[in-house]
Amino acid sequence: MTSPVTVDVNVFVRAVAGGRDDFHSWPSPPPVRGNPAASVVGIFNDSREFSLWLTEHILANVLRVLTGPPPNGFGWEAARAEEYVRLMVEIADASGGGVVTSGETVADCRDHEDNRILECAAASGSILIVSDDTDLLSITPWRGIPVITSEDFVGRTDAMRRARRR
Numbered sequence: 001m002t003s004p005v006t007v008d009v010n011v012f013v014r015a016v017a018g019g020r021d022d023f024h025s026w027p028s029p030p031p032v033r034g035n036p037a038a039s040v041v042g043i044f045n046d047s048r049e050f051s052l053w054l055t056e057h058i059l060a061n062v063l064r065v066l067t068g069p070p071p072n073g074f075g076w077e078a079a080r081a082e083e084y085v086r087l088m089v090e091i092a093d094a095s096g097g098g099v100v101t102s103g104e105t106v107a108d109c110r111d112h113e114d115n116r117i118l119e120c121a122a123a124s125g126s127i128l129i130v131s132d133d134t135d136l137l138s139i140t141p142w143r144g145i146p147v148i149t150s151e152d153f154v155g156r157t158d159a160m161r162r163a164r165r166r
Contacts, residue, residue, distance in 0.1 A: 002051040002096045006121040007040060008131035009061045009113070011150050015041045016084055017066065017074045036151040040130055041088075043157050044095050051097035053124035057116045059085050059099070100124045108142065111135045121145055128153070
């Protein structure tokens with residue numbers, strides 16, 4: 001059984017737009033150096049300990065940011081961004097997670113978009129939220145759910161896996 005986790009849009013975007021990582025070749029197990037956001041996606045791609053939960057809103061925002069014009073977007077072609085979003089859904093499904101519909105409206109964070117991440121966490125019963133957003137990190141724990149950075153998530157997962165091998 002895997003533990004449900006919600007990942008913020010900024011982590012998904014940085015996984016492919018924040019370094020040299022190609023979303024077709026995430027290693028398994030992921031490295032603990034380089035691009036932490038890409039390593040987060042690699043951990044879910046392993047489908048060992050965690051299940052990835054998404055909402056249609058999260059997927060739409062990843063598309064919007066990747067295809068949007070700079071400076072706020074990355075100017076990707078729609079087909080490439082859509083391929084990445086399809087891969088995110090495949091990874092979520094393979095990990096035991098998936099796409100969930102938010103059941104409640106949350107207004108606990110000052111940023112509207114961050115509240116959509118919290119709604120996903122509530123709807124999926126997530127035990128953890130992974131985000132590099134200071135607004136979300138500042139409210140940890142939210143309803144008892146820790147909010148941690150992508151770097152912290154990768155480091156803790158690596159430590160957990162190493163301890164299990166002993």
